[in-house]
Amino acid sequence: MFPEITRNTDLIKEILCEEEESFARTLDRGERLFEQTVAKMGDSKTIPGASVWRLYDTYGFPVDLTRIMAEESGLAVDEEEFEREKQAARELSKRKKGGNAGGAGVSLDVHSIAELGDKGVAKTDDSPKYTSRSVEAKILAVVTSAGFSDSESRSLATNPDDAPAVGVLLDRTVFYAEQGGQESDSGSLVSADLSAEFTVEDVQVFGGYVLHTGFLKYGSLQVGDSVEAQYDVLRRLPIRNNHSATHVLNFALRQVLDGEEPDQRGSLVAPDRLRFDFACKAAISPEHMRDIEALTNQIIGKNLPVFAKEVSLEQARQINGLRAVFGEVYPDPVRVVSIGADLDAVLKNPESDEWTKYSIEFCGGTHVAGTADMKAFVIIEESAIAKGVRRIVAVTGAEAAKASLLHASLKAEVAKLKTLTGADLDNEIKRLTKELDSASIGVYDKHVLRTDFEAIRLAHVEAEKLAKAQAAKLAVELVQQRIEENPDQDVFVVELAVAGKAMTQVATFVKGLKTKAVYLLAVDGARVAHQCVVPKQLVSRGLKASEWAGAVSAVVGGKKGGKDESAQGSGTETGKIAEAVQAAEEFAKAHLQ
Template structure:
């Protein structure tokens, strides 16, 4: 069979669908692909199916590493274990895909004495029993065959299935040696332990199966290609790359055979464009931290190869490749087809930005290389590498590539030292977490509750209604174990302040979920002798844990308590959560963007925060309109409806919104602002429903919108490319913001009462006030507009005033010169009008400058200001008169002796400020007499 016939026999789409159909036939439930962005787990940057190592720097160097790949998997949560998992894998590979049995090799966990872990002989024997010769069932150590994702959590031994592309040989000695012709295609993980610490493992309550098969590798095997990149998964992308770049065709060379590095560039770009398409589609927008920075790194790495190796002008290269990948994948992943324009715009913006960063980074690195060569160094200082990243945003992996290209190494130890220094500085700026964050139920505690203690999951239906209910304590969790009681004796003991958890049969407390913060409150014994302050509430697999400390008394398992949440805090949370829904709906109406999707939210007692995708600026007038629409809904006093609805039915409701990437239960709670849900269900396609906020939500809400009282947007800004954030307040906080606006408006209006230097001083004070006042985003914009107008008017008037004052002073000098052209000196008193006094200082200086330009006479200017009680005086003496003995500083000293104050200067010019306005006439006479006496002599 020819290679082309092989591709036609097993096109990638058929490979995928065959896998799914096989396991569905084995009573498995099919689940569509989840998002690559784990929206429900902020600790994980991306869904990391099957890989725990950073492969980014390896992608492109060989023909099998990827940053994005499809994982075909089957799972069992206690239904079956090793025997069935192995049987399914063998049957699918050899009977369905019809892979030659003699080319398959399997590994198993050979044990680890350092961790007291025995070899997985069960798995070994099962493979032998199914028909594999023992010489093709190979033992390996912890690194290869013990699967765990992190320092703690579920883990276990695994069996990897490897395939020999060549055949007709014994390839057992090539397994796990990164030979491209002997590759792992499937990993069967046997979850039977929980990692408690680096040195402690405990058996899980139930054993599970978690398998992952590399789709691209399987396709390459079935299509008889020696590289993933030679299959129909990548060939169309390569063709698009060649078309857009004009570079030579892909030839599949690696390492030293790839002389010009173009084949590696092909692989890097093709791999990275797939990653970028799915990551951005699923909500990971390029940014400077977290998953956003990973996306940025991937794009920048690909962009550098495009420019360096393919001589592509950056700006629209990656966007031009998106269509071909969408065309390949949209039938299987329809969500990517909904955001194509947004993805292209995001990539274009990022490419343009990186073009500048790349230029700067390469220049700085070249400068470092030059310095190294001058001093005969061959190691790039780690501090320089960190600076490139930390100061200039140049990715470290690109610096490593440039170092490799130039035959030098990086001082990695120094780099790590600099990075750690930066981290420590960053930590000092952040507050530590509260003790309540340290209390939680782990997998063993939950298993104990379920299997041994037989404690039912918490009934939390009352969180939507009653502020006080009677509950029974079912368990007390303290110091990572369940205890029968906790107590305080006479208000003080070693337990005072101790944080622990309480499980109730029923609760009205809301546990942290869906962006909404938890309730606080207290549990009170029925005899009122004991009180437990609830600081935090969390849900662990259906068990709602009330975390806090005893205020007084004692509590024990089986005791009845009154559960009371903080009503004021709850009302604030309800108000802000309902307002989040109203804001979401208003945004879609005002901005009218099909790309607008929720990207996160926070509902706390003092504010709400809403992140959403929007590729553009939002004008102040749009903020005003959004805010007004929200206020209008509040003023209309609409009723809030909620109801549990079958998930499939809820999705039929016209205009219903769900959080992007969220997983919902069935049935799901629908929350509608202003429209009865019974009507929605009767006529789900009604166009009228688009006029209402309808969302899937498990949070708490007000009963009617008027309870919200008010709504003010306090902040609106971009938090990353294509993602904007709105922060808003309601209720009392909104009133505080409104009061701050009115008070600031009052102060701004009062500026009209000032003029001159006083107005200038007040403008500076007002400017600082506006920088810090929380008056609402739109109102603050309007205040700023008014302030800018006042300031601009002042600046313009000040310019005119300064010009008039200067003209007035210069005119007086000219008049004196014209009236007495033959004298060698003049003493001139200048009295400014009130409107010009604020600029008298500058005017006198300009007048003296005018005198200097003439340079023929000595001049003394004296200007009194009765209001301030100050006398300004300046003088100038040309050189010919200085030689005659008239020194400006001595002249000023004689005047200062009469009017007081300070003075200073040199022989040609001097100035001073006196404090005796009444002595101005005497000062004029003293100045004239002093000059006359010196010049006459």
């Protein structure tokens, strides 16, 4: 049923072991913090709900387990306070989703950086960002929009929306600061005793100082405090997937676009998508897009290991096939990321042609352990952004799965069009035209769907043209027959089977006779279309087209317009067409002298 389980046994075991170890650490830490909380309670037999919520919200310690431990210790949990804290956390979450950047107005300029240096504040050690989920750190400085501060207190804010923007500098961090096209991490800084928590919404680096900006969730912080810095894993994972996919895409472009040199011109790595800009003279054909996507997915399916290592700049530049961004200044040593090729082996023989078969790049970003972590890759957009520069937008993981499911759904709907006819087919074509235009699915998949859809649409348009032409011909023949059968009759009221082109051609035919007056009516969907033609000699005898149309409009409703020799209208009372025919006949008899 699920062959990927047996194919990826080692990866599954690795993930399970990692999760077990992580939860074991959560339990150990939670138990210690639970004991610290109880020790601070004194003679009280009720654990504060705020403490219980923080154990869960910050450290992932299960609430049910807290309740069980409390019961075993003869204690109770303040459930009402717990629910209040839970609701307050939800309000804070809404604030974050609303897009209020916690770091707005907080940064370090050259004067601030110089001041930090004068004070002897060391630059941030951010090396743990590649290896750890959390790290114990010390607050070296607190920054507000007004400058440096010794502390920041939650009491400064009366509600979550008023929480002031604050920046925190640490001696070390696990947070990835926005750089190299990769968006920053988010997460939290929590005091050792759980008395304060700082929500990190944005991370930037200024002259080697990593600034964590956001807002105080509760408590207070001051310079010298120890905190646990931990990033949001659920945000980091898709960013990591998309960054590795960017490298594989860069490699695939070079392999597929024979004769081109698609040098990178920029990139964006976000949780929901990746964007890659590159030099290219012309639009990429759908077939090339298909091949680029297929090669990328092929590499993902191989579950190639990803290697990263700091190498001297001179040595790194000798690696055959290594990619770098033109114009970028790289540090020495520089971090090299390789997908599939062991860097120890690469550095032993850097000039080997073998390394051109792999993605090897300068990069300081975060990456997957193996390419299978990305799950799947779908290119959802390819466009021009400047002369000689193209842009590809793609998704991986869960977003790629959504794109594939949407494609399957649209493919089934396009296929269903072949079973429809008439108005049903016409309505579905109009609806699917809009859906296909806005659908976030694979570029090549959309190309194939559009080709199939367009063939169906054109066949429908051609069939409609033929049907309307045939209907118009039959309508003219019907009126012509009626006139030939009654040559002495001056006025004819005719109900047609269809409106539109048929009615127009009949009116043209009657005008050409110049001796007969004809009133045409037809039900056209949810309306009654009607039109009349009166020659000059009958107008002089008292039959005026505009007045004639008014008599019919009085029956079928809607609007009418015209002059003495021709008029038309559209009504909504489709059930009264027989009554309208009678009204037209009676009006003509009464007014024609």
